[in-house]
Amino acid sequence: MPELPEVETIARRLRDGGAGEPPILGEQIRAADLFWERTLAEPRPEDFRLRLPGQRIEQVGRRGKFLILRLTEDGLLIHLRMSGDLRVEPEAQVLQTHDRAVLTFDSGLRLVFNDPRKFGRMWLTPDPATVTGGLGPEPFDEVFTADWLAGELAGRQRQIKPLLLDQGFIAGLGNIYSDEALHQAGIHPLTRSDRISTQRAAALWAAIRAVLEEGIRRNGASIDWVYRGGDFQNHFRVYGRTGQPCRVCATPVERRIIGQRSSHYCPVCQPEQREARLQDE
């Protein structure tokens, strides 16, 4: 489900409260429950239930699409994958159908991890870097520059769309924001990374930051019944707009499967092999 802007929105809500929910920063855990054991990547379920009580939530952060709760002794990392969601509510509430894990606090509040498709994962570890160590740079980190991006693109021969989805390359982009960024930068999703000019790599760098910033500003995207509160879905340029007019040139948006994922693009604004042709001429 969520990509960087949605996870960032959730992190801020957990930290500061919002959308009708109180913050959980500073809460002390009284009990930890797990209803679907595969939701826990590590450690073993017994250790999860034994180690959490007594720990306090001292920081709420994000790295890529990982939500990171810094606890007294451990870090709790949560990845929502396709259908995960988090709720903060009074412990007296009735649990819902796909609730997979619950942290109950001394205050009487609880944090619930709901995940219909069961793809989501949690890690409880003293060293979160062991989980996030393979991630590429944060899009808003100073090390992520246009020059860095141009150099990395030139150093590989990958289709640009799957490359943007590779979390080891850049952390946080998913199917929505990579389609949106490629459209804004005028790059066809199948373009080989080393055929992208330095100038257009700079445009892609700017587009990545721009679409992520807009996503965060709009509190993420809310599609179907999953995830709530966001507004970015009403401003998609190409994602999910197959057959509808491109907002720039009115050409119908096309869709095709690239790297097992659907890609949405404008065939006019994002011509296939554009950079290759420029180089050949």
Next chain:
DNA sequence: CACGAGACCTGTTCGC
């Protein structure tokens, strides 16, 4: 190294 297929899961929507 790059890429495709299949797996992991449940729910909704679409076409006949």
Next chain:
DNA sequence: TGCGAACAGGTCTCGT
């Protein structure tokens, strides 16, 4: 109305 196919914001592993 029924029923199977296609599809969904993600990531991992395996084979070529």
